Amino acid sequence: MAKKRKGVYYYDIDKLNFIFAMLAIATLIGVAWMIWDDYAREWKSYQRQFRVIETEVTQQQLADVEAQVDQQELTRLQQQRDSAEESLAAQQEAFSALQDELVSAQKVLDQADQESRFAGSTFDARRWEYEEAAHAGGGEAPRQLARMEEAAAAVAETRAHLEEVTTERDRIQGEIDELLANLDDALAGLASMAREIERLQDRLDDLRFGFVYAVRNAPMLDALNPSLRIKQAVIDDLPVDLNFAGAPRVDRCETCHLGIANPALEGQQQPFAAHPRLDLFVADTSPHPMGEFGCSSCHLGKDRATSFVSAVHTPDSESEEHRWVDEHGWAPTHLWEWPMRPSYETEASCLKCHMDDTWLPDAPVLEYGLELVETLGCYGCHALKRFEEARNTGPSLEHVGVKTTQEWAYGWVSDPKGFRPDTPMPSFFGNENNSDEYWQSRNVVEADSMVAYVFESSTDIELETPSRGGDVASGLQLFESVGCQGCHIADEPGSEGFPTDEPRFTGYRFRGPNLFGIGSKVNEDWLYTWVKGPEHYWAETVMPNLRLTDTEATDLTAYLMSLRQPGWENQSLPEVDEALRDDVLLEYLRNQLSSVDAEARLAAMDNHEKRLLLGQQLIARYGCNGCHTIPGFEGSGRIGTELSAWGSKAVAQLDFGLLDLPHERRAFLEQKLEAPRSFDDGKVKAPQELTRMPDFVLTDEEVGAISTAILGYTDEEIPDSKKPEKTPRREAIEAGRQLIDKYSCRSCHILEERGGAIRTVIAEQGMAEGRTRPAALAFAPPNLRTQGARTQPDWLYTFLHGPELIRPWLSVRMPTYGFTDEELNTLTMYFAAVDDAPYPFDEKFTLAHSYPRDMVRAGDRLASDDILKCFRCHVREGVTPATDPSQWGPDLALAADRLRFEWLQDWIADPQAIMPGTSMPQYFTDLSPGSSPYVDRVRGNAPILDQDPVTQIEALASYIMSLGQR
Amino acid sequence: MLDSIQAIIDRLFAPEILLTASIVLLLLFFKYRKFCTQNKWMIMLILGGPVVYFALSAFEENFWIQFSKPDNLPITLMLWLVIFFVWLAMRKGVENDERVAAGMPVAEDTKEQKEKVFVWPDLIYIEFLMLLAVFIGILVWSILIPAPLEEPANPQLTPNPSKAPWYFLGLQEILVYFDPWLAGVVIPSLIVIGLMALPYIDPNPRGNGYYTFSERRYEIPIFLFGFLILWILLVFQGTFLRGPNWNFYGPYEYWDVHKIVPLTNVQLSEYIWARLLGVGLPAFWLVREIFGIILLLMYFVALPVLLARKWFNKFYVQMGAVRYGIAVFLFLMMVFVPIKMYLRWMINLKYFVALPEFFFNI
Secondary structure (H helix, E strand, C coil), X not given: CCCCCECCECCCHHHHHHHHHHHHHHHHHXXXXXXXXXXXXXXXXXXXXXXXXHHHHHXXXXXXXHHCCCHHHHHHHHHHHHHHHHHHHHCHHHHHHHHHHHHHHXXXXXXXXXXXXXXXXXXXXXXXXXXXXXXXXXXXXHHHHHHHHHHHHHHHHHHHHHHHHHHHHHHHHHHHHXXXXXXXXXXXXXXXXXXXXXXXXXXXHHHCCCHHHHHHCCCCHHHCCCCCCCCCEEEEEEEEECCCCEEEEXXXXXXXXXXXXXXXXXXXXXXXXXXXXXXXXXXXXXXXXXXXXXXHHHHXXXXXXXXXCCCCXXXXXXXXXXXXXXXXXXXXXXXXXXXXXXXXHHHHHHHHCCCCCCCCCCCHHHHHHHHHHHHHCHHHCCCCCCCCCCCCCCCCCCCHHHCCCHHHHHHHHXXXXXXXXXXXXXXXXXXXXXXCHHHHHHHHHHHHHHHHHHHHHCCCCCCCCCCCCCCHHHHHHHHHHCCHHHCCCCCCCCCCCCCCCCXXXXXXXXXXXXXXXXXXXXXXXXXXXXXXXXXXXXXXXXXXXXXXXXXXXXXXXXXXXXXXXXXXXXXXXCCCXXXXXXXXXXXXXXXXXXXXXXXXXXXXXXHHHXXXXXXXXXXXXXXXXXXXXXXXXXXXXXXXXXXXXXXXXXXXHXXXXXXXXXXXXXXXXXXXXXXXXXXXXXXXXXXXXXXXXXXXXXXXXXXXXXXXXXXXXXXXXXXXXXXXXXXXXXXXXXXXXXXXXXXXXXXXXXXXXXXXXXXXXXXXXXXXXXXXXXXXXCCCCCCCCCHHHHECHHHXXXXXXXXXXXXXXXXXXXXXXXXXXXXXXXXXXXXXXXXXXXXXXXXXXXXXXXXXXXXXXXXXXXXXXXXXXXXHCECECCECCCCCHHHCECCHHHHHHHECHHHHHHHHHCHHHHCCCCCCCCCCCCCCCCCCCCEECCCCCEECHHHCHHHHHHHHXXXXXXXXXX | CHHHHHHHHHHHXXXXXXXXXXXXXXXXXXXXXXXXXXXXXXXXXXXXXXXXXXXXXXXXHHHHHHHCCCCCHHHHHHHHHHHHHHHHHHHHHHHHHHHHHCCCCCHHHCXXXXXXXXXXXXXXXHHXXXXXXXXXXXXXXXXXXXXXXXXXXXXXXXXXXXXXXXXXXXXXXXXXXXXXXXXXXXXXXXXXHHHHHHHHHCXXXXXXXXXXXXXXXXXXXXXXHHHHHHHHHXXXXXXXXXCHHHCECCCCCCCCCCCCCCCCCECHHHHHHHHHCCCCCCCCHHHHCHHHXXXXXXXXXXXXXXXXXXXXXXXXXXXXXXXXXXXXXXXXXXXXXXXXXXXXXXXXXXXXXXXXHHCXXX
């Protein structure tokens, strides 16, 4: 570099100045760019857009409010105002004089007030001086006392003066007010009419893009008091999990989702739409107000983020993803473990607080998923909260030898869906990782050995044999009428008449196995013994006893045995490749023994022993005992991963194998459920390294629901204050609900507005016989709405323990469940708790209650055939009415021991309110005193109980309650 | 074609080849320093080559992923700056050496260079201009490339790979080959102590205030070996070539978390007792590790004596026993690092001396 000297300096200063100028300009541009970069936030443009929308909405509201103004009232007030002003103008002179007077009075008052305050403080000071002097002793005290008394006199004097002038001022003011009263009244009326309008107009002024707006929101100046600002809700007790520290949740979602709490904005374009369930969320009146629960505590995503991408929104679909990529530059982020839940998964978040809720009707997908988890028995292999105490999903195999044959069992284990496509039993063989040629032979060996072990360990129990051949036709009739169809279906899935109104697996009518083809599975004696008393074969079964007579049981057995699966008759056990079996067994023996010992052990065994040992090993490997009781496996643990916090599992801990899946929890889970063994694709693994989760052959909907449920299991710690409150009543309800689910009460009964699946069957049958649907439904098991308020706990306990006939005309039977004492108590408490009825005692039925004789007599008159004709429909002490059975009502003589007096009165007053659709008529539509139309016709239309409907109802109830007491 | 070129380059970036090639290139650079600093084509190759290489490679997806990480940008810049300044110093040194050989004063010692200039404006003004330029550069950088923040730290789930700050990556690389006690405590301490000791070990005033190579033909290569090979190169490796599970990945290789490489290493004692002598390992640690101990004693005690007598005799005489002892220990310690690395690559040597009884390995 040739450097030339210019002047005395080493560098050319002009050149340096030029460089300096350029750099200064660049710095200015750079700083401006920096300020703009900091200023131009995504959320501000949303807030600007929202101001336009809010302006429109507010203008609309303003127009609505203005349209609603009472014009008459307005005119009246305006006239009042005008006339008041006129009359005031007429007295102008007097009014001015009064005003002048007021001014001078006020002046005097202010002076007096000052004097009074001076005198007060002087007195306080002198009192203190006197107290000090007196305390110190010496000669000063008397002088100070005199000073204090002087001040006290001044206080009294000034106060008197003050009171005097205040009275004078008030008098003048009163006169003025009197003159103005009419006018003020009119003005206040006008103001209150305009209040809402003014509020809206003020809001519109605030929303205008004017000079004030521009200044407040200008770059840099917006540090002071901007109108575009970040809105946030701080939730301290639902902290964001930052692994080793919890940070308070600061939800800034409302910065862009500005209309989230405004019902007027329902269905608006995002991000301005209102929350679709303001009754449940966000609104202050809902159970989950935003200020207490925030947004990201349920939706997840990054709480503090204020841009679309950094908030970690998750698209619902691929098309949405493409749209987001175009519009927002969206990209998946791995920097936040908690991406927002897609909308179809949102319900997963309910579970962390509502873990103890048995039913979740407001979260249908989650509830369905949890029901699937229960029905499919996921907890058999995977430890899972909520299901710690759940019973085995599959039947006990302790006595399976008396039920079916090894041949059938082999076919079943090899391919359960082949026998019954809708069985919850999953397929262990023929899946993605065991279908090649080697595995085809090995599967035969494995299934054969497992069946051998199960049948070898099965013990015999005594079976009864039907004494004669049964009648298939009457068996079918029984099957259709006695109530079996509440829980069982006997149709091939997909065939005509197969119910489609309920989901398979979890539907109430799917609670018991589909009986289609059962004749090819079980033997007749077993079936006969089973239907007569299921608990004999399997003590823990939830199948109830329908108290079938021997004849009924014989016919039913005959019918069920006639249900055949042609492909599953006369099967034989497979040819087993013994060399392969030796190999497989050796492989398992090597797990515990050295190769030499394993081979020696193998050589010492005969074929039968090999079969049994291999079977035992395989049952342990596949975890059959997770769902079935198998002798020899008592107390052995679960073989799968615990899932109780799976929704929090770090994505990095999931092995996606060689599959091309998005690295997300949900994608992993859905793949696992759809094709459980596909994670082995392309991997080289030894047989025992292969994944072993069986294939449940689920639909997309089922997979989605289960995924949502499992993703709801997180390790977040929720404070009790955020969970549903735990009251004794609530706990009683939850305990009852669990039993209701366990015994599937809702297969027959409607409980808490859901269930009664058998009603569809009964309605169809009745309609086939020519009845109307409501008439047909009169033969359905009762809706148990208000059951707790209706019946006495004692009676309910007795009834559930051993049902008695209440509606003898029904052919469907309330079965005997063999409830334990604890279960009976839980259920009676449940019913009382649901209706918030007194439990267990109530004055009306606990103390022997006698009903006033005149009331009973009046009730007797009212109920008679002359007036209300109660016994046209109701059974009376076993005497059935002459009408069609579809109109019959329960025996009123049972009421005394069964019903609650209060409920009975409510029922008579308005039956439809308690049981919509009931055929009981409403006799008293007007409850105002003296309005009852029912008079004593026999006694010349003499009034009954002063024609008071409430008293008449009480009389009727007293009469009915007294019926059974006689 | 492109794939196979990439595969070859990936292979060339394997640590053993990279280290060897770098040492050879550095030696060639010293040897042919005049050619390297004055030939037009060589200048273009040395200064432009890395730029062109990075620019072309940036089109490759996996290379781009690593190259474009906001954390890695300064390291790319640093690589080029290091090459540039080493080259520049060598160029000036060569020029001066030629001037000295021709009997002229060094370039820094000319009459013009010795003349005084004003602090203002000749110094302060240009400093201020540079300050502005750097400010603008950093400002624009910070606007265009936001801070590379990551997810909230999770002690139960550390990042894979877990990398030290870039300036410590050289030490982290050494951790692969040495006991943490050595790599994390002894070696860094020796680096600091060695750097502090330099002025006392090397009081030679020549080369002060001007560039030269031939007047310091031992000192410069030794220092640059330590700085360029054992520090910068290892930082580069740790940044761009060490991926998940601290495995080596070529510059065009996808960082597959599931990549598995054989990593079985064997102690020297096992080699000698089990393989060479065909007997089991002795139970007593001193007997078991005796060969390794002897070997290390020979390296750190016998070798300096031998060197003092033969090849390093000149230094021994110049420096005296104490200074020579310290210098040669530091030198041997420095050379010990690549020796150990080569042994690991060649014979899977884990430790010369393994004393798990005392939590101490060399």
